[in-house]
Amino acid sequence: MELRHLRYFVAVAEEEHMTRAAARLCIQQPPLSVQIMALEEELGVKLFTRAGKRIQLNPAGKLFLGEAREILTRVDDAKERVRRFDLGEEGRMRIGYTSSASLHQLTPGIIRAFRSAYPLISLEIEEGATHDLLCALEEERIDAAFVRSAVTKYTTLDSIELIKEDMVVAVPVQHALASARKEGLRLSDLGHQPFILYRQVNGSGIKEMLLEACGAAGVELEVVQEVRRIVAAIQLVAAGLGISVVPRSLNSMQQNNVVYRTFEPPAALTVPLSLAFRRSANAQAVRRFISLSQELAKVGE
Structure with a gap:
């Protein structure tokens, strides 16, 4: 069973007319009829009662219509979510900071501004020692960290000095x-x-x-x-x-x-107050966080 079969089925169920459903789907009526019969054969259940050109859902068809609509909605939602994720508008960011970095007003200011700009991105925050945070970055357990030192000892990491x-x-x-x-x-x-x-x-x-x-x-x-x-x-x-x-x-x-x-x-x-991240980081959410951090640091200069 393919998604197109579900879309065909929903169109026929809603139009209650094979020709109108075919026009809605921009396909010919005979192939649509064949696809609906193939769907019924695969399910082993008749979904419609037919009377001339009129076609109506039977009880089994009504049940399947609800399931088909739910599946198609979830597919559409998944497509939209992955699109937003690719654009850096949805996803998850794991941020770390040292105790001294957290007490500078720029650190919570950046986090607050990022949450406001990208409300669909979930933020997870943790405090830790510099070495622990940088190791967590290398091991991909966090995505970025506000620290007070350089990251030159960590070959996979990079950083920008905010202030x-x-x-x-x-x-x-x-x-x-x-x-x-x-x-x-x-x-x-x-x-x-x-x-x-x-x-x-x-x-x-x-x-x-x-x-x-x-x-x-x-x-x-x-x-x-x-x-x-x-x-x-x-x-x-x-x-x-x-x-x-x-x-x-x-x-x-x-x-x-x-x-x-x-x-x-x-x-x-x-x-310094620096933002450390993996040199190989390519997720749009991470790139957006880095960019926003740089912008707010310049504003605060």
């Missing part, structure tokens, strides 16, 4: 650096201070950028605590256990207990 964000020093409110009169701190001010270090497993992310900058400036950090989540670093600073360096977008956290001091010059230490 470069200034880093600031998070200081307990009672700390001497919190009330220092100078306009901005220098990297040298970080030395000889109890330091809360935010680290990622497998060496990727903010920690490496910070240590590289401090090494170039001849500054050795006195690390008293290492944490895996940047939010945890802020909490420890608020508890008075030390200072830390975090992206500027985190300066809304723990404002009653933490003072955020800028560097001098302001861009002395920066960290």
